[in-house]
Amino acid sequence: MNLPKAFISRTQDLLKDEYPAFERALYEESPISVRLNPSKAPGILNKSKQVPWSINGFYLDKRPNFTFDPLFHAGVYYVQEASSMFLGHVIQQYIKTPVRYLDLCAAPGGKTTDAISTLPEGSLIVSNEILKNRAHVLVENVIKWGNSHCIVTNNSAEDFSFFKNYFDVILTDVPCSGEGMFRKDADAINEWSTANVQKCVERQKKILHHIWEALRPGGLLIYSTCTYNVEEDEEIIEFLHQNYAAEILPVETLPDWYIKKAIKGNFPVYRFMPHITKGEGFFMAVVRKPETSEKRHENSFSYDKHNYRKKTEKDSKISILPEIKTWINHPETFYTWTSSDRIQAFPLHYKDDLWLLSSRLNILHSGIPLCYLRGKDYIPEHALATSLELNRNAFYCIEISHSTAITYLKRESIQISGNIPRGHILVTYQNIPLGWIKNIGNRTNNLYPQEWRIRSKHLPDKLINIPWIKKQ
Numbered sequence: 001m002n003l004p005k006a007f008i009s010r011t012q013d014l015l016k017d018e019y020p021a022f023e024r025a026l027y028e029e030s031p032i033s034v035r036l037n038p039s040k041a042p043g044i045l046n047k048s049k050q051v052p053w054s055i056n057g058f059y060l061d062k063r064p065n066f067t068f069d070p071l072f073h074a075g076v077y078y079v080q081e082a083s084s085m086f087l088g089h090v091i092q093q094y095i096k097t098p099v100r101y102l103d104l105c106a107a108p109g110g111k112t113t114d115a116i117s118t119l120p121e122g123s124l125i126v127s128n129e130i131l132k133n134r135a136h137v138l139v140e141n142v143i144k145w146g147n148s149h150c151i152v153t154n155n156s157a158e159d160f161s162f163f164k165n166y167f168d169v170i171l172t173d174v175p176c177s178g179e180g181m182f183r184k185d186a187d188a189i190n191e192w193s194t195a196n197v198q199k200c201v202e203r204q205k206k207i208l209h210h211i212w213e214a215l216r217p218g219g220l221l222i223y224s225t226c227t228y229n230v231e232e233d234e235e236i237i238e239f240l241h242q243n244y245a246a247e248i249l250p251v252e253t254l255p256d257w258y259i260k261k262a263i264k265g266n267f268p269v270y271r272f273m274p275h276i277t278k279g280e281g282f283f284m285a286v287v288r289k290p291e292t293s294e295k296r297h298e299n300s301f302s303y304d305k306h307n308y309r310k311k312t313e314k315d316s317k318i319s320i321l322p323e324i325k326t327w328i329n330h331p332e333t334f335y336t337w338t339s340s341d342r343i344q345a346f347p348l349h350y351k352d353d354l355w356l357l358s359s360r361l362n363i364l365h366s367g368i369p370l371c372y373l374r375g376k377d378y379i380p381e382h383a384l385a386t387s388l389e390l391n392r393n394a395f396y397c398i399e400i401s402h403s404t405a406i407t408y409l410k411r412e413s414i415q416i417s418g419n420i421p422r423g424h425i426l427v428t429y430q431n432i433p434l435g436w437i438k439n440i441g442n443r444t445n446n447l448y449p450q451e452w453r454i455r456s457k458h459l460p461d462k463l464i465n466i467p468w469i470k471k472q
């Protein structure tokens with residue numbers, strides 16, 4: 001690792017006596033950790049390996065072959081470095097009732113999936129990514145996690161300023177100079193320069209300026225970076241305090257988590273440093289927008305809800321057969337609608353929010369996509385298979401072995417035997433849905449999404465697995 005000279009001297013100035021230990025830590029192996037999906041995990045992991053600030057996070061001794069673990073593809077866990085899991089802890093301390101939550105810089109989805117697991121049930125989660133190719137990866141991870149209250153958008157921060165006072169909580173895990181990623185990612189070192197730090201600061205301020213309008217008075221903004229310099233960390237919090245009257249809120253931590261406090265100023269901010277904290281470099285602070293007499297006026301957004309909905313549904317070629325509504329649990333709590341050749345479901349409670357958001361944003365995914373029409377065939381969507389709301393009783397299910405699951409995830413045809421009905425069949429591994437096949441009698445068609453398939457030809461001789469402990 002060749003650390004840039006300017007980075008060394010700037011960080012020496014910041015960390016003083018701690019610098020040598022910090023630099024040594026950059027040459028050590030990164031800890032490996034995963035965060036479980038509490039709604040899907042088939043067991044638990046060793047309590048003694050728990051990430052101290054995360055109820056669902058665990059360190060692993062060895063790196064498993066994630067690609068060849070079907071449970072990874074089924075959304076049972078997310079591979080995430082431990083420091084970032086602090087978000088779940090912040091959410092648990094501050095958010096006690098359902099909220100409208102925006103994750104503005106969300107791809108690939110680590111913090112979105114943590115928020116889904118820790119926000120109060122019934123929250124609406126809007127997860128946004130500005131870059132299209134990254135936004136598609138975000139969709140994949142959100143679909144695999146299986147939550148029905150989630151919308152994925154592909155927009156800029158500016159696009160959200162229309163939604164004045166709309167969100168209760170906004171996370172800005174902003175693009176930054178990435179110093180905290182140096183030991184994991186050589187590109188982060190190559191791209192680093194003092195000029196780039198300055199560019200990042202300007203971009204962060206712009207993002208915050210645009211998004212501040214969308215936060216309701218009294219709402220929370222959670223700001224994070226994966227970098228160490230004070231310009232992108234403490235000074236941005238200072239900027240929010242001075243320019244937007246943001247109140248900086250403390251987060252409860254324990255001494256043996258070894259989280260460092262502010263390097264500059266006295267605000268309560270949280271720094272994860274690799275020489276003292278078990279995780280990568282990370283910074284987080286929580287701020288509250290001042291309360292004013294201004295209230296959120298849901299009905300004051302200038303868009304024609306009914307016209308918008310009609311426009312979307314008008315070209316639809318598909319009709320909602322009553323049977324399709326039974327494919328999910330509690331269908332009465334969902335709004336079901338058609339768009340072109342697709343049928344979708346969305347929590348009834350947030351129906352108007354969906355139309356409002358659709359009127360201005362580029363929505364890539366929302367709620368539960370149920371099925372699409374090919375010829376006369378209603379084909380269940382992959383997102384229905386991974387949804388936590390799937391009514392399994394509505395489908396014939398088959399459980400498959402590890403080797404068949406790998407064949408399935410490579411999108412190759414799998415053999416099934418026995419008296420299995422023709423039509424769409426749900427495939428499970430360790431009782432967790434992986435996706436659909438269509439049994440056409442003499443063979444099966446594999447309906448796993450082409451773009452998500454395992455591409456690797458090689459299967460390791462010896463697989464390292466996640467050390468599950470069965471739930472009692």
Ligand SMILES: C[S@@+](CC[C@H](N)C(=O)[O-])C[C@H]1O[C@@H](n2cnc3c(N)ncnc32)[C@H](O)[C@@H]1O
Nearest residue numbers: 105106107108109110111130131157173174175
């Ligand atoms: C630190 S990463 C987000 C990681 C993500 N929150 C997670 O936990 O998986 C920052 C994201 O911001 C996006 N981004 C880049 N420029 C942006 C901009 N001008 N406005 C908003 N987001 C931007 C990047 O594409 C990137 O996906």
